[in-house]
Amino acid sequence: MADFLLVAAGFVLASVALGLVRILRGPNDADRIMAAQLLGTGGIAALLLLAQAISMPGAVDVALILALLAAFVSVAFVKGVDHSEVDGA
């Protein structure tokens, strides 16, 4: 079971890493934040699978923080985009 979960974690991370190519290609900020979002969700999934695989319950708290702070960062992002439109005009 542990091996299966570890492989699943690796698979999710790998498929998310492919999504990162999207960051590299741009072309605009919306795409980039989307790729970061995908990495966030995938990272949380990989972390949870990993936590179960190596039975480290503390890692679930890490995923909890990541999920919470992902929401925080996304608000900061949107505010940033709004402000730079105002400032840059």
Next chain:
Amino acid sequence: MSFALDVLTILAVLTGAFFFLAGTVGLLRFPDSLSRLHALTKADNLGLGFVILGLLFQAEGLFAALKLVGIWLFALLAGATVAQLIARTARMSGSTM
């Protein structure tokens, strides 16, 4: 009993992994920001949902289970918010991007 739970976990995690792959493919293949957004926000949150569902079968105790569900809800909230706002900024900038 434990065997049955393991099977359920494996099935759910596999489904979740499939959705992650689907989301990535959508992200890479769709031509414009809005349809990529559509692919991403549905697929990856569903993927995370299935992974968490799978792990729920292994959860020890109610608190651990609640924490897992809470993580999913946070991720949904973040995803939904960002999706709305990205779509709004994308539309306001007026291009199909």
Next chain:
Amino acid sequence: MRAATLYGLCGAVLVGLGLFGLIVHPQPLRKILAFNLIGGGVFLLFGVVARRGASAGLGGDPVPQALVITGLVVAFAATALAVALLLRLFQETGRATLRSDDSQP
């Protein structure tokens, strides 16, 4: 090779990458980012030392781990101060570079 050693090598490369960015990037904000990469690499080296020190039923030596937590907080404070300095420079001069001559358009 142990997994810890692998991450140690990863940390070594990170320090090099960050240092490169710190030297070649003209924008101060990019320098701050690069500096944080160096920090990440150094912390990873500490993490390797901690992991190798696993014994007495602990997954790693808690002393370097605690040092890294302290380091993360101090790195954050330094980053925040650097960002504030940079924003003030921008407010004052209308530009965000470190050049002192007046060759700017």
Next chain:
Amino acid sequence: MAFDIGLATLVLGVAAWTIAARDTFAAVIGFVAFGLLLALVWVRLAAPDVALAEAALGSGLTGGLLLRASSRLAPTKGPAVIEKPSAIMRLAASVLCTLMSAALAAIVLLLPEPAPTLAPQAAANLAATGLGNPVTAVLMAYRAIDTLLEVVVLLLALAGMWSLAPDHLWGGLPGRRDPVDRDDVLTFDAQLLVPIGILVGIHIFWVGSVAPGGEFQGATILAAMWILAMMTGLVDAPAVSWRWLRLALVVGPAVFLAIGLAGFALAGAFLAYPESHAKLVILTIEVPVTLSIAATLALLVVGPAERAPQL
């Protein structure tokens, strides 16, 4: 092992992107992703406490800080490109950095065997502190003086930042106040997230005595939630000169220092705790310290005063 190789490659790839990206904003996004991956690495290195700190501080709060900065600096995107260093300079830099990495890699490969460790001592004295988490024991008991100094360093950084405000704004309010739009998704988000986030922050702080977590990680989450409320305009930033704010900032280090001095009388040394009540004393320190750290971290993100004080 395959998992570790993949993860390490991904970390390096994202780091390289952070350096190579042409656009600053894209580089910052790369940095947030980098922090997230590092949190995974810390879990692999069996250091969940550090993973929590990395996820909260290294990725989350630093990410928010840098995103704000890059959006404010957006108008300067163009001209800086001109100042790129010459090819020779870049080549020299890359040689230097490669040597640096090689030296560090050699050190990693030549680390002594068996590895020196303080883990047995930390574990053996854990009972005396009344704590169950060895990392918290190091931070709060064995090396408490480091932690005390660190809290002071945070305060100094804040004082340094505040003094960057122009003279006429001294004592004023940081940033601008964003108007609250009741129908906005962001407002809804913040109203939902902030109370839950505060609970999570307290939870992470509280479990820190027996499980991964602790005052720094908890305080970072509390700080993030305060910033979230400020960003969405739910609450206004406090005036720098506000008396209660100053009190919240210094109460942690003050209590820490007072208990440290009391250690001379009670246990014969600075920051020594009486063994029978060690856990109680540590908690007495941790609660105000968490409050102070949270306030300091949040104010470090919102920056120096930019609006005149309201009299």
